[in-house]
Amino acid sequence: xxxxxxxxxxxxxxxxxxxxxxxxxxxxxxxxxxxxxxxxxxxxxxxxxxxxxxxxxxxxxxxxxxxxxxxxxxxxxxxxxxxxxxxxxxxxxxxxxxxxxxxxxxxxxxxxxxxxxxxxxxxxxxxxxxxxxxxxxxxxxxxxxxxxxxxxxxxxxxxxxxxxxxxxxxxxxxxxxxxxxxxxxxxxxxxxxxxxxxxxxxxxxxxxxxxxxxxxxxxxxxxxxxxxxxxxxxxxxxxxxxxxxxxxxxxxxxxxxxxxxxxxxxxxxxxxxxxxxxxxxxxxxxxxxxxxxxxxxxxxxxxxxxxxxxxxxxxxxxxxxxxxxxxxxxxxxxxxxxxxxxxxxxxxxxxxx
Numbered sequence: 001x002x003x004x005x006x007x008x009x010x011x012x013x014x015x016x017x018x019x020x021x022x023x024x025x026x027x028x029x030x031x032x033x034x035x036x037x038x039x040x041x042x043x044x045x046x047x048x049x050x051x052x053x054x055x056x057x058x059x060x061x062x063x064x065x066x067x068x069x070x071x072x073x074x075x076x077x078x079x080x081x082x083x084x085x086x087x088x089x090x091x092x093x094x095x096x097x098x099x100x101x102x103x104x105x106x107x108x109x110x111x112x113x114x115x116x117x118x119x120x121x122x123x124x125x126x127x128x129x130x131x132x133x134x135x136x137x138x139x140x141x142x143x144x145x146x147x148x149x150x151x152x153x154x155x156x157x158x159x160x161x162x163x164x165x166x167x168x169x170x171x172x173x174x175x176x177x178x179x180x181x182x183x184x185x186x187x188x189x190x191x192x193x194x195x196x197x198x199x200x201x202x203x204x205x206x207x208x209x210x211x212x213x214x215x216x217x218x219x220x221x222x223x224x225x226x227x228x229x230x231x232x233x234x235x236x237x238x239x240x241x242x243x244x245x246x247x248x249x250x251x252x253x254x255x256x257x258x259x260x261x262x263x264x265x266x267x268x269x270x271x272x273x274x275x276x277x278x279x280x281x282x283x284x285x286x287x288x289x290x291x292x293x294x295x296x297x298x299x300x301x302x303x304x305x306x307x308x309x310x311x312x313x314x315x316x317x318x319x320x321x322x323x324x325x326x327x328x329x330x331x332x333x334x335x336x337x338x339x340x341x342x343x344x345x346x347x348x349x350x351x352x353x
């Protein structure tokens with residue numbers, strides 16, 4: 001990926017930023033580096049780079065910043081001498097972050113039993129809360145739903161995470177399906193990565209053996225239908241806008257997640273999931289390429305809209321006005337949403353919805 005990035009970014013800028021991230025010595029310096037990450041990624045987006053490339057760079061650099069902050073603060077807290085791992089969740093876990101992102105993270109640690117887990121959690125929580133606060137200083141907003149490692153509910157031992165995943169899969173209530181869309185996209189980021197790997201193996205063993213859970217996930221995923229009217233034109237809200245997250249990228253992300261969980265594919269990134277699990281879901285190679293290309297275009301439009309909002313002094317969000325796009329982009333948007341609709345039809349066919 002690096003050689004592709006350097007097509008748009010001067011090599012010395014990227015190298016300098018990477019060196020500063022690697023040598024970060026004080027948490028107070030992190031917000032400045034977070035600002036530089038945003039600036040470089042906006043340069044890349046303005047230069048015409050693809051949506052997945054920009055999103056991947058945003059995520060990779062944010063990964064390095066987060067890992068540096070976690071390691072620095074771990075040294076300042078008296079952490080217990082047990083293996084632990086910081087988990088990235090949601091879009092960060094998938095490495096699909098845009099310029100608007102909040103925190104979704106968790107912590108997993110080793111414990112012999114529930115009693116020891118409770119004692120260890122009390123020691124890990126001040127550290128996790130400190131990391132969450134510092135990341136907020138870097139521009140990663142605190143999660144309004146409290147899906148953060150500093151929340152005792154998501155600072156768990158490996159066995160507690162295992163029990164939680166089993167509960168969600170075996171008793172898939174609406175809240176469990178919502179949690180699955182965030183937590184099942186976890187990725188071990190810092191610490192004892194093998195803990196995250198063990199958790200991924202457990203999760204896949206559960207989902208592959210529980211098609212009823214995947215059926216409910218699929219039914220939930222097709223609720224937000226691709227926004228096309230009966231003529232195949234883009235359907236907009238009363239203000240002539242389209243939510244590019246809910247009715248755009250989310251459709252691809254949800255389908256790719258279900259395909260991967262059904263096939264036992266450990267990939268978390270949506271593009272990788274489509275390529276590695278799409279065939280098992282019944283997609284032909286040309287269909288996978290078309291779907292991936294459509295997802296790429298939706299991501300590019302989301303990033304462009306966020307940049308335009310920032311330039312106009314507005315809070316960046318997900319609303320796009322297709323009327324403001326050029327003719328080519330409007331046509332590609334329409335075709336991309338048609339691919340989203342075909343993807344949902346595949347889910348309906350596979351799970352008899």
